[in-house]
Amino acid sequence: KCYTQSVDLTRHMIIHTGERPYICNQCGKTFTAQRYLAIHKKRCKFDKDSTELHLKKKHFEERPYRCSHCEKSFKRKIKLLYHEAIHTGERPHKCSQCDKAFIRNHDLTIHMRTHTGEKPYQCSQCDKAFSLNRNLERHMKIHTGVKAYQCSQCGKCYMQNVDLTRHMSIHTGERPFLCNHCGKTFTAQRVLANHKKRCKI
Known part of the structure; x- marks a missing residue:
């Protein structure tokens, strides 16, 4: 990409470097540009006491059910059982129409709609x-x-x-979509798809 001003090039380069030099002195969030920090500061409602309460409630609450395969722990036993199935590969709920299988019966019920064509959720504004x-x-x-x-x-x-x-x-600056022909990376799947049509390597 080309720019007429050095400041625009510097701003663009942050996309590639991941640099976030502008910091909010209230909450510590960082930003790629001064204008984004200014917008954030208008809405920043950082409250130390409520943040600490949130951390205690959300991140340090008791989770007695610990996975024997990894470090994860859960508040409810059923959540642990669903999680452990990821490690064991156990999928007891099998589709009678195809070879797919699921950890939860609920997921099988939803999957079956692909075979039956059932669409129970109707829009009230259109058909x-x-x-x-x-x-x-x-x-x-x-x-x-x-x-x-x-x-x-x-x-x-x-x-x-x-x-x-x-x-x-x-x-x-994340570019998770990789072209396996030339190694270029892209920000979106559709951009990668367009690139692949032209990639000659």
């Missing part, structure tokens, strides 16, 4: 229906215009979490 409630919720944002996913770095809002995740790579 679309969905096999999963989360897909209906995502679809409903088209009608309501709600953009619930906000970037903590620059304040941009998105209707879907996947769009926010894609956007965040601008700030983090």
Whole structure:
């Protein structure tokens, strides 16, 4: 990429280096640009006492059920059993229509809808229906215009979490999609797909 001003090139290079030199002196969050820090500071509601309470409740609460294969622990035994199945490979709930199997019966029930075509979640605004409630919720944002996913770095809002995740790579410099022909990396799957059509290596 080319720029007419040195400051623009410097700002762009942060995408590649991952440097985040602008720090909020209230909460310690870091940012790639001064303007993102300024936006954040307007909304920063850092409260030391409430943060410590949050840490105690969310991160240090008792988790008595410990996995025998790794360091993870859980509050409920059923969660431990589901987790341990990842290590053991045990998938007791088998599909009668194909060779897929699942750890939880709930996941099998949802999977069966791919065979039956059942779509129990109907949109109240149009004639679309969905096999999963989360897909209906995502679809409903088209009608309501709600953009619930906000970037903590620059304040941009998105209707879907996947769009926010894609956007965040601008700030983090993350390029997780790798071309296995030439080794180039990309921020999005679709950009990699377009590259692969032209990659001559």
